[in-house]
Amino acid sequence: MDTNLDKNASQDREITDRLYSGDLEMRIRQEILLGIGGIRALKLLNQPPSVCHMNEGHSAFMALERIRILMAESGLTFPEAEEIVRSSTVFTTHTPVPAGIDIFPPDLMQRYFSQYCRQMGISMQSFLSLGRNQSASTDEPFSMAILALNLSSFANGVSELHGTVSRKMWRNLWQSLPEEEIPITHITNGVNTRFWLSDEFDRLYDRYLGPRWLEDPVNQQIWERIDAIPDAELWRSHERLRERLISFVRDRLRLQLEQRGAHHSRILEAEEVLYPEALTIGFARRFATYKRATLFMRDKKRLSSLLNSAERPVQFVIAGKAHPNDQPGKELIREIIHLSNTDEFRRSIVFVEDYDIEVGAYMVQGVDVWLNNPRRPLEASGTSGMKVPINGGINLSILDGWWCEAYDGRNGWKIGNGEVCDDHAYQDEVEQRALYESLEKEVIPLFYQRNSDGLPRGWISMMKASMRGVCPVFNTNRMVEEYTERFYLPCLLQWNYLNSNDMIELKQLVNWKNKIREKWEQIFISDVQVINPGDREVGEDISIKANIKTGSVDSDDVSLELVYGPLNARGEIENGDVIQMEPVKNGASGIQTYKGQIPCLKSGRFGYSLRALPFRRGLNQKFDMRLIKWW
Numbered sequence: 001m002d003t004n005l006d007k008n009a010s011q012d013r014e015i016t017d018r019l020y021s022g023d024l025e026m027r028i029r030q031e032i033l034l035g036i037g038g039i040r041a042l043k044l045l046n047q048p049p050s051v052c053h054m055n056e057g058h059s060a061f062m063a064l065e066r067i068r069i070l071m072a073e074s075g076l077t078f079p080e081a082e083e084i085v086r087s088s089t090v091f092t093t094h095t096p097v098p099a100g101i102d103i104f105p106p107d108l109m110q111r112y113f114s115q116y117c118r119q120m121g122i123s124m125q126s127f128l129s130l131g132r133n134q135s136a137s138t139d140e141p142f143s144m145a146i147l148a149l150n151l152s153s154f155a156n157g158v159s160e161l162h163g164t165v166s167r168k169m170w171r172n173l174w175q176s177l178p179e180e181e182i183p184i185t186h187i188t189n190g191v192n193t194r195f196w197l198s199d200e201f202d203r204l205y206d207r208y209l210g211p212r213w214l215e216d217p218v219n220q221q222i223w224e225r226i227d228a229i230p231d232a233e234l235w236r237s238h239e240r241l242r243e244r245l246i247s248f249v250r251d252r253l254r255l256q257l258e259q260r261g262a263h264h265s266r267i268l269e270a271e272e273v274l275y276p277e278a279l280t281i282g283f284a285r286r287f288a289t290y291k292r293a294t295l296f297m298r299d300k301k302r303l304s305s306l307l308n309s310a311e312r313p314v315q316f317v318i319a320g321k322a323h324p325n326d327q328p329g330k331e332l333i334r335e336i337i338h339l340s341n342t343d344e345f346r347r348s349i350v351f352v353e354d355y356d357i358e359v360g361a362y363m364v365q366g367v368d369v370w371l372n373n374p375r376r377p378l379e380a381s382g383t384s385g386m387k388v389p390i391n392g393g394i395n396l397s398i399l400d401g402w403w404c405e406a407y408d409g410r411n412g413w414k415i416g417n418g419e420v421c422d423d424h425a426y427q428d429e430v431e432q433r434a435l436y437e438s439l440e441k442e443v444i445p446l447f448y449q450r451n452s453d454g455l456p457r458g459w460i461s462m463m464k465a466s467m468r469g470v471c472p473v474f475n476t477n478r479m480v481e482e483y484t485e486r487f488y489l490p491c492l493l494q495w496n497y498l499n500s501n502d503m504i505e506l507k508q509l510v511n512w513k514n515k516i517r518e519k520w521e522q523i524f525i526s527d528v529q530v531i532n533p534g535d536r537e538v539g540e541d542i543s544i545k546a547n548i549k550t551g552s553v554d555s556d557d558v559s560l561e562l563v564y565g566p567l568n569a570r571g572e573i574e575n576g577d578v579i580q581m582e583p584v585k586n587g588a589s590g591i592q593t594y595k596g597q598i599p600c601l602k603s604g605r606f607g608y609s610l611r612a613l614p615f616r617r618g619l620n621q622k623f624d625m626r627l628i629k630w631w
């Protein structure tokens with residue numbers, strides 16, 4: 001979408017001019033355009049969506065617009081429209097740090113949304129509470145991520161570790177749930193195989209995986225055929241790509257120098273940077289400080305001995321941009337450029353300006369090693385690393401983001417062991433040393449260990465392990481399949497269900513929820529009893545009996561769960577299992593007895609607890625109402 005049209009007012013024409021201007025008011029306008037404008041655009045195209053996927057909180061206003069339209073066109077109340085929109089919305093978060101989330105002060109929200117609120121028939125206060133943690137607060141800003149979490153029924157991070165980090169980050173929104181049960185899961189990112197694939201490797205795969213390999217890129221068996229590629233052929237293809245990268249980098253460097261008005265002799269030198277046969281390490285990404293782009297140059301002496309080695313030279317190709325307002329990020333770029341201009345490193349460190357998809361493609365196709373050294377756990381995914389194995393490159397990375405899941409000890413290298421440390425200076429120091437260690441002891445020796453035929457057989461076998469292991473999993477086919485099966489289809493089913501019968505199901509569900517919410521405080525778990533007390537042996541069961549006093553709530557509208565698991569040092573259940581307690585017949589009204597059994601599968605000190613949850617067919621998530629009553 002573009003606002004740069006003649007008929008728009010000049011301040012509106014600027015909305016789509018820059019992605020990040022740093023101006024909060026511009027930001028809210030952009031997000032209004034994206035979310036609200038996006039839904040309106042789809043409507044004008046006659047493509048009103050059923051299921052919507054919010055990619056990061058930036059687009060979360062879309063849920064409000066869908067609510068507004070449903071209220072206006074289908075005569076729904078706000079809670080009814082909210083119910084149907086929430087149950088058909090998916091939210092993916094990409095940010096592991098609170099500072100990365102867009103928040104807007106209440107007065108700004110008021111300025112842009114007071115009329116909108118009136119149209120939806122809700123007060124400004126309840127509107128603001130959609131984007132707040134504490135709904136009663138008056139000065140808490142409005143968070144786009146909280147809005148997204150409140151108005152979606154599936155939420156996920158973009159790698160397994162990022163899922164864990166996100167649950168920790170948002171645990172305040174589900175205070176009564178154990179952290180591991182917070183309904184934010186993960187679907188690990190993937191890359192578009194065909195898009196990032198080089199022609200050389202495309203031909204290799206056609207030849208050895210079969211011409212139809214790309215129709216089923218998630219098929220592990222097809223990727224096993226990687227072994228059939230002759231080492232010499234694989235290596236030749238890879239070397240051609242490295243050479244192509246180097247000639248591209250030289251051309252770009254010459255242009256950069258010419259544009260800067262550099263001396264003729266310097267421009268000529270651009271033709272001689274980098275060695276076509278040297279171990280080439282690539283690093284290209286946004287220059288956010290947590291990615292620590294300059295970690296590799298913290299020990300200049302050690303770096304110099306690696307890069308200026310006569311027998312086993314190493315070289316770096318670096319690219320990336322910093323956020324316009326990120327001064328420390330820009331400083332990192334300056335440091336790298338400065339170093340690459342010194343006589344000592346001129347030939348072996350090149351910074352390629354104007355990082356874009358083209359530069360990215362040359363790099364991920366041509367490097368031997370892709371380096372990633374973020375400060376764990378701040379790298380949500382680190383998706384660029386997935387583009388490298390498709391083209392025969394190997395990852396060397398901190399165990400963060402996707403690499404945590406992908407690394408198996410044979411398909412690349414790790415830096416450190418996945419430690420997290422609050423003392424950043426100390427962590428940087430330790431991991432900088434770990435990086436040099438990996439390079440000196442593992443990466444460089446393997447690369448330069450050549451057989452009599454000149455081939456680095458050990459390296460090639462790691463290339464193959466990386467291709468075999470990474471390619472079938474970390475691609476968009478697998479990712480989209482996961483989103484479809486786990487999120488989109490359940491959302492679509494719920495959308496259809498709530499839209500059926502003139503939306504009678506929807507209205508009944510919303511009524512039921514209102515009733516349950518009103519009466520929930522009456523729910524009370526009591527008379528919990530171990531029927532067979534004492535120590536148990538592995539293989540035996542513990543039988544538990546409990547009552548729920550449901551007051552005026554129908555006991556069919558409540559389910560009772562038993563949570564059990566090993567106790568940690570603080571006496572809390574950690575990573576517990578959940579079993580459904582079974583109701584048993586009983587006489588007294590307003591009291592329901594349940595029974596359940598804990599299987600004793602392991603030895604140790606275990607704990608258990610019980611909790612009541614609202615229950616109804618058509619409720620698509622058990623924590624959907626965020627109502628829970630613990631014993």
Ligand SMILES: *Cc1c(COP(=O)(O)O)cnc(C)c1O
Nearest residue numbers: 191284285286381382383384385
């Ligand atoms: C390349 C790419 C990125 C960037 O990955 P980083 O490792 O974070 O630089 C992110 N998302 C997608 C879809 C990509 O293709």
